[in-house]
Amino acid sequence: MKTIMFMNAKGGSGKSTLATNLAAYYALCNCKVALADFDMQGSCMDWLSVRPQESPKIIGIPAATRSIKLPRDTEYLIMDAPGAVHGRAIDRLVRRVEHLIIPVTPSPVDFRATARFIQELLLVRQVSRSKTRVACVANRVRDVSHSYEALERFLDRLGIPLIATLHDSDSYIKASGLGLSIFELKGDRQAGRDQQPWHPLLRWIDGERLPPVIKNANRDMDGFRNIDRLDELELSTI
Ligand SMILES: Nc1ncnc2c1ncn2[C@@H]1O[C@H](COP(=O)(O)OP(=O)(O)OP(=O)(O)O)[C@@H](O)[C@H]1O
Numbered sequence: 001m002k003t004i005m006f007m008n009a010k011g012g013s014g015k016s017t018l019a020t021n022l023a024a025y026y027a028l029c030n031c032k033v034a035l036a037d038f039d040m041q042g043s044c045m046d047w048l049s050v051r052p053q054e055s056p057k058i059i060g061i062p063a064a065t066r067s068i069k070l071p072r073d074t075e076y077l078i079m080d081a082p083g084a085v086h087g088r089a090i091d092r093l094v095r096r097v098e099h100l101i102i103p104v105t106p107s108p109v110d111f112r113a114t115a116r117f118i119q120e121l122l123l124v125r126q127v128s129r130s131k132t133r134v135a136c137v138a139n140r141v142r143d144v145s146h147s148y149e150a151l152e153r154f155l156d157r158l159g160i161p162l163i164a165t166l167h168d169s170d171s172y173i174k175a176s177g178l179g180l181s182i183f184e185l186k187g188d189r190q191a192g193r194d195q196q197p198w199h200p201l202l203r204w205i206d207g208e209r210l211p212p213v214i215k216n217a218n219r220d221m222d223g224f225r226n227i228d229r230l231d232e233l234e235l236s237t238i
């Protein structure tokens, strides 16, 4: 099972948006996916509550209030961390996470807050880089030609790759209101364009085992709903 967490103490950087989109992407690829929401705000659980019945199945786990129980055959566990995490809360959340993705929006204020968070994560909390791969994603980018030199220099010094640059786009907002992802907005051209920048992020997670990239999924959704075996695996230490 792959474990992927979106985390940044800076609020509003796109953790929940990226977590829901990634979960839906893998579900569309016919993978068995669980989405654990560690935030009391419950944005991912809210998103799942409006997700259409016929959409590819994602198991939702309100992890802020309950221990995690997963179907034994889960292939991807996507985790959404709350904003404003510090101290021991970081240690508890990061334990057992293989891939930690830090979304950052391109404003100087957000860069500074993210830099402080990364410092705490790596230097103070000493998250083990041998167990947890860490990467950044630039999110809500308007001008893709703009380079984020200060951020890139900072990440470079710490050996953290900037693995994707995702656009600021209404398709994320539209999809989110429908309980869908940008990979599921059929025939929506903007959503199609927004899918492209996800490729390097998916490659970073999956390497050679990259699941197929979905293009405006016009597929029959039956056959995707096969995660009903609640033969449970307890991960109470997360
Ligand atoms: N790429 C994007 N394009 C447009 N809007 C986006 C994008 N990413 C996120 N948003 C919007 O930005 C807002 C904040 O995103 P989100 O809730 O995912 O952030 P968060 O990091 O989970 O916040 P919090 O720290 O409060 O949990 C939301 O309204 C979301 O719809």
Ligand SMILES: [Mg+2]
Binding pocket: 015, 016, 017, 039, 043, 080, 081, 082, 083
């Ligand atoms: Mg959130």
